[in-house]
Amino acid sequence: MKQLLILSGKGGTGKTTLAGAFIKLAKAKAYADCDVDAPNLHLVMEQSVAPKRTDYYGLPKAVINTDQCLQCDLCRQNCRFEAINVNHEYKVDYYSCEGCGVCEIICPENAISLKPAVAGELVLYADETVFSTARLKMGSGTSGMLVTEVKKQMNLVAKDAELAIIDGSPGIGCPVIASLSGVDMVLIVAEPSISGISDMERIIKTAEQFQTRVAVCINKYDTNLVNTEKIESFCKKINLPVAGRIPFDSNAVKAINSALSIIDIDCTSGRAAREVFAKTVEFLFSKS
Amino acid sequence: MKIAVLSGKGGTGKTLVSVNLAVAAKEAVYIDCDVEEPNGHLFFEPKPIGSEQIVIKIPVVDEKLCNGCRKCVEFCKFNALAYINNKLIVFDEVCHSCGGCMLFCPEKALAEKEKMIGEVQYGVSENVTVVTGILNIGEASGIPIIKNLLNYAKGEQAITFIDCPPGSACIVMESIKDADYCILVAEPTFF
Amino acid sequence: MKIAMPVNDKSMESCVGNTFGRTSYFLVYDTETKESIFVDNSAAASQGGAGIKAAQTVVDSQVEALITPQCGENAAKVIQASNIKIYKIINDSIQDNINAFKHGELSLLEKIHGGFHGHGGK
Numbered sequence: 157m158k159q160l161l162i163l164s165g166k167g168g169t170g171k172t173t174l175a176g177a178f179i180k181l182a183k184a185k186a187y188a189d190c191d192v193d194a195p196n197l198h199l200v201m202e203q204s205v206a207p208k209r210t211d212y213y214g215l216p217k218a219v220i221n222t223d224q225c226l227q228c229d230l231c232r233q234n235c236r237f238e239a240i241n242v243n244h245e246y247k248v249d250y251y252s253c254e255g256c257g258v259c260e261i262i263c264p265e266n267a268i269s270l271k272p273a274v275a276g277e278l279v280l281y282a283d284e285t286v287f288s289t290a291r292l293k294m295g296s297g298t299s300g301m302l303v304t305e306v307k308k309q310m311n312l313v314a315k316d317a318e319l320a321i322i323d324g325s326p327g328i329g330c331p332v333i334a335s336l337s338g339v340d341m342v343l344i345v346a347e348p349s350i351s352g353i354s355d356m357e358r359i360i361k362t363a364e365q366f367q368t369r370v371a372v373c374i375n376k377y378d379t380n381l382v383n384t385e386k387i388e389s390f391c392k393k394i395n396l397p398v399a400g401r402i403p404f405d406s407n408a409v410k411a412i413n414s415a416l417s418i419i420d421i422d423c424t425s426g427r428a429a430r431e432v433f434a435k436t437v438e439f440l441f442s443k444s
Numbered sequence: 445m446k447i448a449v450l451s452g453k454g455g456t457g458k459t460l461v462s463v464n465l466a467v468a469a470k471e472a473v474y475i476d477c478d479v480e481e482p483n484g485h486l487f488f489e490p491k492p493i494g495s496e497q498i499v500i501k502i503p504v505v506d507e508k509l510c511n512g513c514r515k516c517v518e519f520c521k522f523n524a525l526a527y528i529n530n531k532l533i534v535f536d537e538v539c540h541s542c543g544g545c546m547l548f549c550p551e552k553a554l555a556e557k558e559k560m561i562g563e564v565q566y567g568v569s570e571n572v573t574v575v576t577g578i579l580n581i582g583e584a585s586g587i588p589i590i591k592n593l594l595n596y597a598k599g600e601q602a603i604t605f606i607d608c609p610p611g612s613a614c615i616v617m618e619s620i621k622d623a624d625y626c627i628l629v630a631e632p633t634f635f
Numbered sequence: 636m637k638i639a640m641p642v643n644d645k646s647m648e649s650c651v652g653n654t655f656g657r658t659s660y661f662l663v664y665d666t667e668t669k670e671s672i673f674v675d676n677s678a679a680a681s682q683g684g685a686g687i688k689a690a691q692t693v694v695d696s697q698v699e700a701l702i703t704p705q706c707g708e709n710a711a712k713v714i715q716a717s718n719i720k721i722y723k724i725i726n727d728s729i730q731d732n733i734n735a736f737k738h739g740e741l742s743l744l745e746k747i748h749g750g751f752h753g754h755g756g757k
Contacts, residue, residue, distance in 0.1 A: 165481055167454005167610040172635065193611030194452045196635045215521075215682050236542050251617045255682075256542030257521050295617040300584065301682055326454040326610050327480035330584040351459060351483035358481060361581045413634050517691070523684025526691045528716045535709055538684040 165355030186314035214275025224267035348383035490567030509553035656686035686710030
């Protein structure tokens with residue numbers, strides 16, 4: 157199976173819109189939404205089957221049994237994550253606790269134990285095509301692990317799919333690193349804005365650190381032609397293939413708001429997306 | 445007063461809103477907590493005043509003291525330690541810096557060294573103090589940087605704007621921890 | 636000589652697991668006595684650093700070779716520090732791989748994938 161991951165660094169450059177278009181163009185048998193913080197792909201990809209939902213357990217979190225607690229303060233003094241709050245009684249801050257287990261061992265009264273905590277939900281739609289997605293509970297850490305689970309869930313059911321398309325999350329941190337694992341190529345959706353260029357450079361460096369092949373496309377390219385050319389010459393300089401340009405298109409917004417893909421309607425961005433798709437597939441299946 | 449600017453979806457204009465609010469407020473502090481992709485400074489182009497390296501603590505073993513009891517290997521919930529060929533190996537990038545291994549080593553064979561994960565830069569742009577956190581590429585968690593960034597808001601008289609990362613995960617919760625108000629930047633799309 | 640292999644089930648008829656760090660079990664096989672032991676991989680459920688912990692399990696079972704479809708950077712560091720050779724599987728049959736190993740037909744695993752910072756493998 158070839159895996160294509162769509163990333164951008166900066167948010168809102170059009171990852172999900174393009175992913176939706178690619179899935180339809182490729183008639184992909186397998187696809188996944190790895191933006192577990194704010195999943196949106198399910199909004200554009202209508203499903204006919206009911207999903208299978210599984211609880212996702214993140215890191216276990218410490219829980220203090222206040223009946224046993226003598227308020228010796230050792231747990232608070234030794235917690236590196238400032239996760240122990242004192243307000244009449246000792247309590248663990250759910251969001252700060254990383255489940256390291258220091259407090260559990262240091263407590264002389266054995267009043268603290270690590271308990272599994274539901275950190276989100278895995279969702280799997282499977283009929284002829286497989287769509288794997290998830291939703292992280294607000295404020296939970298370990299989103300990287302959930303991303304790994306989303307991909308694992310897809311790979312398990314869709315072993316024989318020729319091509320899998322994965323919608324990534326913004327940023328360069330833990331969920332992005334997790335989504336990079338095992339993919340054959342990353343397509344970066346860049347935007348010709350000051351922020352867009354700076355973020356693109358950082359995400360390219362991240363992908364290269366994991367020795368993943370990278371191609372770039374420029375969305376809303378006509379909003380700033382000077383910056384578009386800057387991106388293209390930057391890519392040329394470091395030898396990255398450019399898969400094309402997509403214009404800003406008010407029809408794209410209309411398509412999204414009626415839960416359609418940009419390739420479902422006749423519009424300039426849809427036509428450009430078809431060309432970007434053809435180029436990307438060419439890069440993906442080429443040898444080097 | 446501290447105001448955090450956030451949105452679930454990326455690219456809705458958090459930076460646009462928070463940068464301009466800071467400028468409009470005349471006297472203000474602007475803190476960029478989007479340490480994975482900090483952009484606010486690109487618009488302020490602040491005159492740099494200083495910077496601070498952000499380090500986390502990573503264990504180092506004194507091989508003369510280690511007797512191979514493996515208590516640390518068993519303790520570590522993140523599997524950052526392995527005991528191979530009568531030697532303890534530490535995997536820096538897997539370590540969460542909880543300090544447990546050092547704390548519970550019966551031979552006191554573990555100490556800590558510092559590892560740099562990013563930087564906080566501060567400067568001024570007219571009447572705005574601009575504080576930016578930058579996570580080194582390849583590092584997984586920016587939380588220690590955000591913790592340091594928010595120190596710049598403590599005891600500050602001027603109004604502080606906190607430009608948050610997108611999403612709703614742990615880094616966002618950390619960024620808004622001390623905020624008095626949150627402004628949510630929404631976008632009229634289906635997403 | 637003792638060798639280890641990630642496997643999906645506690646049976647010689649089961650197949651080779653497709654990951655290293657998060658495989659369900661390890662088969663520890665003695666090529667001389669033909670004795671097979673199945674070891675639980677306690678790392679399978681861990682949040683991060685699964686490869687490191689799994690590698691520790693393999694090292695502790697005192698094998699001289701590991702036969703696996705893939706292996707991450709961190710795990711390889713642990714395995715190689717103990718002078719265990721890492722070979723690449725030829726297919727997913729346990730027996731085929733054992734036979735190939737005996738006949739010296741396996742090649743060393745060359746492609747060690749970059750570490751994924753404790754976020755698990757493929």
